[in-house]
Amino acid sequence: MASDPVSFGFTGGDVLIVTGAASGIGQATARTAAAAGLRVAAWDLNLAGAASTASQIIDAGGAAVAVRADVTDDAQVQAALDASASLGEARYLVNNAGPASASELGFDDGLLAGVASVRRVTEAWLARSLPPQPALVNVSSVAGNVIGTAPDWYPATKAAIAGYTRHLAAYRFGQVRANAVAPGMIDTPRLTGFAASEIGQRALQRIPAGRLGRPEEISWAILFLLSPLASYVNGATLIIDGGWTVTQ
DSSP: OOOOOOOTTOOTTOEEEEESTTSHHHHHHHHHHHHTTOEEEEEESOHHHHHHHHHHHHHTTOOEEEEEOOTTOHHHHHHHHHHHGGGOOEEEEEEOOOOOTTSOOOHHHHHIIIIIHHHHHHHHHHTSOOOSSOEEEEEOOSBTTTBOOSSTHHHHHHHHHHHHHHHHHHHOTTTOEEEEEEEOSBOSGGGTTTTTSHHHHHHHTTOTTOSOBOHHHHHHHHHHHHSGGGTTOOSOEEEESTTTGGGO
């Protein structure tokens, strides 16, 4: 069921950077933000996918720019921030990019790609001249925060993202208001075919909602946490999983 766009209390024309915006939660967040009146810089390694997201926003009457960015590389992050500034300085940031759990990474490489990249983007963004009252949301997971999963680096990374978010909230509040979301099983390209599989069917039976989540359902929570409506929410990690983890 779709929902009518709402402003979430944002000032129209403010700029949001979304990493990993080519598909899934990132794309949904970019589109929801644009519907709420924000200008969106859609970052992704997949420039064609980021361009598709930006085109969808522009076609719907919004403002967006597609930016190719490898968030594990300092120079590319700085270049992406420069490119995003064509929309204006970004007041908001969503750190969504990160490797899938199916990626063949060693533990150290997984942490570098999964959580060090979040810190890299955040610190580079905070070093810029930002508008007043900036806010960010980091995309973590129930993996590592509520349940254990494999491979080992994946839950470790997601728990570290939540921990880094709490650090920002406690020690950097003068610079930024920081929160995180922890999605459960969401119907994104990374879970294509999962619900129809035997293991997927068993998992769905343990979700009280009886289905996978939709990317836009995560985006609504992200936009609320970013928004002025959540001005007193700081350091939270919001679980969004249809009740799955309370049944484990």
